Amino acid sequence: MATLKDIGAELGLSPATVSRALNGFPEVNSETRERVREAADRLGYRPNRVAQRLVTGRSGMVGMILRMRPDMREDPTLFDMLTGLSAALSLRDVDLVLAVDQETDPVAAYERMLSRSLVDGFILAAPEPDDPRIAYLQAHDLPFVVHGRHAFQADYPFYDIDNRKLARDSVALLTSLGHRRIGFVNGEAELTYAQDRLREFRVAMAAAGAPVEDSLISHGRLTESHGYASALAMLSRPEGLRPTAILCSGTMLAKGVYRAAHDLAIAIPQALSVVAHDDIWPGLEADRFDPPLTTTAKSMRAACDPLADLLIQRIAGAAPAGLRHIEEADFFLRESTGPAPPREGDARR
Amino acid sequence: MATLKDIGAELGLSPATVSRALNGFPEVNSETRERVREAADRLGYRPNRVAQRLVTGRSGMVGMILRMRPDMREDPTLFDMLTGLSAALSLRDVDLVLAVDQETDPVAAYERMLSRSLVDGFILAAPEPDDPRIAYLQAHDLPFVVHGRHAFQADYPFYDIDNRKLARDSVALLTSLGHRRIGFVNGEAELTYAQDRLREFRVAMAAAGAPVEDSLISHGRLTESHGYASALAMLSRPEGLRPTAILCSGTMLAKGVYRAAHDLAIAIPQALSVVAHDDIWPGLEADRFDPPLTTTAKSMRAACDPLADLLIQRIAGAAPAGLRHIEEADFFLRESTGPAPPREGDARR
DNA sequence: CTGAAAGCGCTTACAG
DNA sequence: CTGAAAGCGCTTACAG
Structure with a gap:
């Protein structure tokens, strides 16, 4: 493998000048720069990254540590993210180092890497x-x-979707269709996005003058089984206490809701409207539902380029506070949503 | 961050001696070694890997390049492998660098990394x-x-399961139950494991005196839809030409076969026996089938430690030819297999 | 058993 | 505009 010294020897230049020429330092004579470039090409020069790192202190690699969870394999979004990030970083000449965290101390894996x-x-x-x-x-x-x-006000670089807006939009759609008793099958209560969505759900419901019942709110993993169990509980309530619409924090949840509705012979959208947020491949999954599922959507993939850019800026020295990218989800009105069914409660109103 | 020089200064030793003490060179005075170790611990010394790499030429990292395929996300085995490998390598103090290959030239991604x-x-x-x-x-x-x-005779380090044996075992089970017309829903024809299994399938069928019909062999991705389509074609044949048993190269395929049998009102195992190879979590998936699926099984996870060991040995300089690990799959007899149904053909025999 | 020296391949003040 | 020198933190012949 050719080194800077080799190129220098070839051209009668010092390694220092070769380094400067190749790294685009402005003071280098442009003719010299050309000769250096030509020789570097000819000799197939590749900078030795390890040597560069030793002196610059930079490695050109970033790490990602996955926390192992038993149901990871069911969740394709993580895989999307991994491959998407890896591709986005590659484009920027950065490598992704992967590790899995299997210990109790969540910080240990970081120290080790x-x-x-x-x-x-x-x-x-x-x-x-x-x-x-x-x-x-x-x-x-x-x-x-x-x-x-x-945290809603984070002081570090992040990418996020606008969780409040998507909750607001979803509720607005449902209330405008006349729904007032709306269930919410949300993600895990500890996670910020779930908290943000719930918070805005309450705000938007209040704004529409619709009551929020705690028994129509459920938290859990974004799995079909959680969707099924939650919907079954909500939909088994007596007619009139039963929600006429359910908002889901993920399409897998919605799949469970569909199954529960099917088992209870509740027709979608005639007797039950369903809206979900879709973070996988917007449309792809939701279109296959029967009836096709109305969603707010933004794919995991959309996060990868912004994440890579933000991290690279941060590594280059940008202050953490300003580095943020908030993406609005898109709305896909499909056939799982319709007017609220008429019922006694409405007559009384 | 403490360096060798710092430790040396602390103890009145040269960095060279500190290096030798820490790296277990035998000539170091054992008392000196103890003092060095104690000081290293106390100062929280961590060798600078980059510097080590510059001089040794080793990086302590290995790469894995994933070829992007549209249906990757459906395939949980890849994810298992990635996390399993990452964990196995971590234990051996090696990091995994991940990249995805999105180009036409399959070698380019390797050159880049x-x-x-x-x-x-x-x-x-x-x-x-x-x-x-x-x-x-x-x-x-x-x-x-x-x-x-x-290739069956590979001259490089590899881990593999014994594909011939599992095909042989599966066929032996089915023929011993009286099946003679056996379908085979295999993986992609270009892949070696599929070729190995098919080859042994033919050998084992011949050994049992059972005819092999090309129309009862199908190749494709290990997806439910391929299993379904293949089984539908095989099982739609007129009674008497229809297979009484189907061997599948994966549990997803078997899922499709079950669905086809269900759609055609063909009972498993009364009218159709099904055996599959299971490379995910042996048992977990297959047990959930109705009826539970008979499998040969070895999880992807089982490959990770051997792969890590083989690679590390190879990097340390072992000759490639001897480095191999062939693992036999286990057999799990469940309820999807039963005696061949009696029919005219048998009467004539 | 230990130290001084050279070197891995680069970058970057410091001179000129 | 270019070069000589020092240095990043280690390892490893070579002396002693």
Whole structure:
């Protein structure tokens, strides 16, 4: 492998000048620069990254540590994110180092990777409120970006979708169709996005003058079984107490809701409207529902380029506070939503 | 961060001695070694891997390049493998660098990672016959291990399950139950494991005196839809030409076969026996089938430790030829297999 | 058993 | 505009 010294020898230049020419330093004579470039090409020169790293302190690698969960395999979004991020980083000449966290101490895996790989920064996903990983990285002044934030007002770089807006939009759609008793099958209560959506759900319901019943709100993983169990409980209530619409925080949940409605012979959208947020491949999944599912949607994929850019800026020295990217979800009106069914309650109104 | 120099200064030793003490060189005075260890601990010393790499030429990282396929997300095995490998490598103090390959030239991604990351070696999955990636890595004398081999007699390090044996065992079970017309829904025809299984399928069928009909053999991706389509075609044949048993190369395929049998009102196992190979979580999936699915099984997870060990040995300089690990699949007899149904053909025999 | 020295391949003040 | 020198933090012949 050719080195800077080799190129210098070839051209009668010092390695220092070759380095400057190749790295675009302005003071280099443009003719010299051309000769250097030509020779570098000819000799197939590739900078030795390790040597560069030793002197610059940068590694050109970023780490991502996955927390192992038994039901990870059911969740395709994580995989999308991994491949999407890897591709986005590749384009920017950065490598992704992957590790899995299997220990009780969530910070240990970060310490280990840091001591081993000299990654320049990290990408975190699924933060929790008071996330110890974030506290650790901030305390050590290590660059990182977060997919989703762990607080509405986050003071670190993050990418997030506008969770409040999508909750607001969904509720607005349903209330405008006349629904007043609306169930909400949400994600895990500890996660920020779920809290944000719930909060705005309450605000939007109040704005529409619709009551919120705690028994029509459920939290859990974004799985079909949680959707099914939640919907079954809500829909088994006596006629008149039963929701006429259900909002779901994920399409898998909606799948469970559909199944529960089917089992109870409740027709969608005639007797039950369903809206969900779709973070997988907008449309692809939802279109296959019968009837096609109305969604707010933004794919995981959309996060990858912004995340890569934010992290690279942060590593380059940008202050963490300003680095944020909030993406609005799109609305896809399909056939799972319709006017609220007439019932006694309405007559009384 | 403490360096060797710092420890040396602390103890009145040269960095060279500190290095030797920490790296277990035998000539170091054992008392000196103890003092060095104590000081290293106390100062929280962590070797700077980048510096080590610059001089040793080793990076302590290995790469894995995933080929993007549209239906990757449906396939949980890849994710299992990624997390399993990452964990296995972590235990051995090696990091996994991940990239995705989105280009037409399958070798380009390897060249790029090599020029950027100085990984010590690679892990390949799903090799094809005459795989250009393998040719490239061999030509450049780069260490790698392969999950599955691209030729029965491979001259590089690999982990594989014994595909011939599992085909042989499956056929033996079915023929011993009296089945003679056996369908085979296999993986993609280009892949070596599929070829190995098919080859042994033919051998085992011949050994049992059962005819092999080409129209009862189908190749494709390990998806439910391929299983369904294949089984539908086989089972729609007139009574007497229809298979009484189907062997599947994956549990997703078997799921499709079950669905086709259900749609055609063909009872399992009374009218149709089904056996599949299960490479996910042996048992977990198959047990949920109705009736529970008879399988040969070995999880992807089982491959991870052997793959990590083989690669590390190869990087350390072991000759490639001897490095192999062939794992036999286990047999799980469940309720999807039963005696062949009596029919005219049998009466005539 | 330990130290001084050279070197891995680069970058970057400091001179000129 | 270019070069000589120092240095990033380690390892490892070579001396002693």
